[in-house]
Amino acid sequence: MPQTPSNRVPQTRSAALSGYADLARTLGLDPVRMVTAAGLPLGCLVDPDLRIPVPQVGRLLAASAARTNRPDFGLLLAEKRSLANLGPLGLVAREQPTMRQAIDVLAPSISMHNEALSLQIESASDVSILRIVLQHDEPAQMAQLSELALAAMTRMLRRLSDGAFMPESVHFMHRAPPDLVTHRHLFGVTPVFSQDFIGVVVATRQLDSALPQADPLAAVQLARHLTVWTGNQRRDPVRATQELVTLLLPTGHATIARVASDLGTNRRTLHRQLAARGTSFTAILDASRRALVDTYIADGSRSLSDIAGLLGYASLSAFSRWRHRQTHDD
DSSP, X not given: OOOOTTSOOXXXXXXXXXXXXXHXXXXXXXXXXXXXXXXXXXXXXXXXXXXXXXXXXXXXXXXXXXXXXXXXXXXHHHTTOOGGGGTHHHHHHHTSSBHHHHHHHXXXXXXXXXXXXXXXXXEOSSEEEEEEEEOOOOHHHHHHHHHHHHHHHHHHHHHHTTTOOOOSEEEOSSOOXXXXXXXXXXXXXXXXXXXXXXXXXXXXXXXXXXXXXXXXHXXXXXXXXXXXXXXXXXXXXXXXXXXXXXXXXXXXXXXXXXHHHHTTSOHHHHHHHHHHTTOOHHHHHHHHHXXXXXXXXXXXXXXXXXXXXXXXXXXXXXXXXXXXXXXXXO
């Protein structure tokens, strides 16, 4: 499969597969055989801190869903998640005064657990969007990976709020599966599919409500340990650019000037930062478009004109020229 523009496959902690062995056996699978076939080390079933490649995790989940005829496999795995899966990060989030502050703690550090994943919050007066950006370019695996990620996030936020967190709507980019019973049970609402983002819409007041278990003093102490645990790492400009490009493409404003501005820098500095890591803004833009176009086409519910607009093209002809160049370059 194509790799990220920096030629580095994103990694995740093997905690992402917590509960996989038990679930696989329950559904009649041999977890050892499945993990081996996916190209993953067997240690990922017992050691939550191994770094394993996200594409292989996607391959494992997609194969497990297909072999068991359970399109909801990722959701079933998410039901086994707890804050403990996030290690010290989950403990710090638990002690925050409000849901919004807990999310503000989770968002900048979530990539320490999964380099392909980011969490973003967009608030208006009445409603807010909690959006997941998943840097992955295999449409066949996107359904399982995105459902696992969003369901795990929803489950953790519900735990933080003692069950009070309830989304008004749930959105996925992939096509709807034939049965939504597990989706309704887990999210509390019927998700909508073939959307242009992955995330949940919630009432803004929910984000500003107090968390029942919060202890601000403990939060300060834990945050100090978290800083040491994360190594106080600086934001990776390649990853940050990938995330912003994915968000901005449907708006038609995925330009280097806009991305640089949103990152608090200028286009020349961003160009140097990306070049130092062996990539460029154009390479990231093209890679993001290639990943999205495959997902949209595989979904089958959008016209080429609609897809062109979602990828930031003002006309179908401009989109067609870009696709022709990509095919020719390949």
